[in-house]
Amino acid sequence: MRSKAIVCFLFSGLIFCLSLSSLLADEIYTDEIYAEKCALCHGEDGKGTPTGIDFGAKDFTDAAWQATRTDDDFVNSITNGNPDNSNYLPFGDMLSEEEIKAMVPCVRAFAQ
Numbered sequence: 415m416r417s418k419a420i421v422c423f424l425f426s427g428l429i430f431c432l433s434l435s436s437l438l439a440d441e442i443y444t445d446e447i448y449a450e451k452c453a454l455c456h457g458e459d460g461k462g463t464p465t466g467i468d469f470g471a472k473d474f475t476d477a478a479w480q481a482t483r484t485d486d487d488f489v490n491s492i493t494n495g496n497p498d499n500s501n502y503l504p505f506g507d508m509l510s511e512e513e514i515k516a517m518v519p520c521v522r523a524f525a526q
């Protein structure tokens with residue numbers, strides 16, 4: 415009787431862990447994406463690294479510049495890059511649509 419209770423306990427623990435890990439898997443870690451894929455050009459502080467600035471990256475902390483760009487502009491540029499600037503690589507193949515959308519508030523946060 416006791417061992418049945420233990421098996422039952424372990425089983426519900428397993429189910430709990432499985433559902434928890436699938437919940438966590440859906441979470442998007444924008445800080446990690448930024449550090450891994452964006453900071454190289456845009457810098458940890460959003461102002462742009464020397465390489466990024468050389469490529470034509472703007473200062474993300476510049477609120478006046480941010481105001482000239484809509485969220486859709488950002489999603490579009492992150493997804494497709496800039497056809498007029500071959501230094502700006504498209505991320506559409508590297509990040510999912512949800513991840514790209516999640517990066518917009520992350521970029522906006524630098525000017526707040």
Ligand code: HEC
Pocket residue numbers: 447448451452453454455456466469470471472483487488491492496498499501502503505517521
């Ligand atoms: C290889 C360097 C490089 C990397 C890596 C990079 N960017 Fe950029 N980014 C640029 C350059 C250069 C521009 C300016 C493009 C232009 O307007 O000509 C830019 C522009 C932008 C803009 C402004 C777009 C607009 O519509 O004005 C956003 C937002 C942006 N990047 C976000 C990101 C995010 C998010 C990542 C990481 C997923 C990233 N960038 C990674 C170089 C880079």
